[in-house]
Amino acid sequence: MDEKERKQAIYPVSTESLQQNGKTVYYIRSVTSTIFGVSAGILGLESYYGFLFYFAGTAFVSLLLFLLLARGQPTEYFTSANDIWMGNALTGLSSFVLTWTLFYGLVDA
Amino acid sequence: MSFVSTAITVFSLLLLFHAGYSAYEFSHYLKHLTVNSNATLPIDIITETIVATCLFALGQVFGADKLRPVSFAKWAKGLEREGKSPFAFLERRPGYMNVTKLREEYASTKK
Numbered sequence A: 001m002d003e004k005e006r007k008q009a010i011y012p013v014s015t016e017s018l019q020q021n022g023k024t025v026y027y028i029r030s031v032t033s034t035i036f037g038v039s040a041g042i043l044g045l046e047s048y049y050g051f052l053f054y055f056a057g058t059a060f061v062s063l064l065l066f067l068l069l070a071r072g073q074p075t076e077y078f079t080s081a082n083d084i085w086m087g088n089a090l091t092g093l094s095s096f097v098l099t100w101t102l103f104y105g106l107v108d109a
Numbered sequence B: 001m002s003f004v005s006t007a008i009t010v011f012s013l014l015l016l017f018h019a020g021y022s023a024y025e026f027s028h029y030l031k032h033l034t035v036n037s038n039a040t041l042p043i044d045i046i047t048e049t050i051v052a053t054c055l056f057a058l059g060q061v062f063g064a065d066k067l068r069p070v071s072f073a074k075w076a077k078g079l080e081r082e083g084k085s086p087f088a089f090l091e092r093r094p095g096y097m098n099v100t101k102l103r104e105e106y107a108s109t110k111k
Helices: A003-010 A015-043 A047-069 A082-086 A093-107 B003-033 B043-063 B072-082 B099-110
Strands: none
Touching: A015 A047, A015 A093, A015 B003, A015 B043, A047 A082, A047 A093, A047 B043, A093 B003, B003 B043
């Protein structure tokens, strides 16, 4: 058995908790992505600046998740620390572009 | 979702709607009532939009379910406190009862 399997056998992981946490993070990210799209449309951002706004917003949400939900201990709630920073980071991209184009067209009279 | 997080979310959506309507009016005036069409959005609309998005993200994170501990030990500890342990079937095993010992215990307490 290699190191990782050994660790899994001694300290098992509850899959139900993992799934619940994944669902919570996924919901937060998709909902905030739509709102980032709305603000990008209102601000009238175009091409690269819009996507930059999305990544900045996702980083802000990751920071909030790290500080408020995980309370500074990501390994206690996820398998690896990267899951809270970059997990599901790109799932909201399509919702973002959808609301971005919608509100850009609406606000630009 | 708690009351505070719902309140923050609703307030941020109101702010966002107000900022959007202001931006629409601004661009409407710019296009139809002025000649110069190079102006950027006023700084207060921009600030209102950014504050509204930050508040929305904050409200959502506040109102989210608490994260469950991932290590099996801690998760099972939380469950056992409520009484729903995943190993509850092991607490009572009729095949391993020691009847004579139980009889002696009962006899000693009966006196």
